[in-house]
Amino acid sequence: MDSGTLQNPELDRLVAELQQRSTEQIPAIGNYFAERAARGDVADPNALDADAETFLADKLIALEHDKALLCHRLCLAMRARRVVEVGTSHGVSTLYLAQAVCLVTESDGGAGTVVGTEIEPAKAAVAREHFRRAGLQSVIDLRVGDIRATLADLEAPLDLALIDIWPVLARPALEMIAPKLRPGGVVLIDNTEGHRENYRDAFAFIEDPANGLLAQTLPFRAGLEMVVKR
Secondary structure: OOOOOOOHHHHHHHHHHHHHHHHHHHHHHHHHHHHHOOOOOOOOOOOOHHHHHHHOOOOOOOHHHHHHHHHHHHHHHHOOOOEEEEOOOOOHHHHHHHHHHHHEEEEEOOEEEEEEEEHHHHHHHHHHHHHHHOOOHEEEEEEEEHHHHHHHOOOEEEEEEEEEHHHHHHHHHHHHHHHHEEEEEEEEEEEEOHHHHHHHHHHHHOOOOOOOOEEEOOOOOOOOOEEEEO
């Protein structure tokens, strides 16, 4: 058995297809921002302008397979039933999370949910089509809009959260998720090593003893922060 798969041939083919498309888009994304920087027109990643938003509208920017697979395996290990994903985009990593939740509920009984949030309606529409193709739409609650609204009514206890969004929004997401995270619950935050300074507000929240969190940077490309609620 291939330890790097989801043990579902159809789902494995779908996520491989989406991961390949995402990988193929990376050079164009890098070139776009490099060309803007070269002409002194720097796009702030925390406040993208209309041109950058238009360029990125069809880009998957998917969480890499190895990171997404870790999220999947953690959900299984924790018997996760309530999961949150902040920054759904085209829903690639959502598929890993949702399939794990399905496996848990099929084994243990009861219900489970992955709450996703995406600010771009067009991206959310594409994500929903991917969920339909995978047959996982029934366990995914995709909310469209600003995270300050879409995450405002999360139900506790949460088992696991994945934050893969612009750094400036990581702290607001943590502020809404952490109080509802169960003891032993986990938050994973992508790209914390590659853009550590941009995450300073998120790290300040994590390091505040009042919030009861412990963190470690996992050695993936650009870093993946694992935050545990004590």
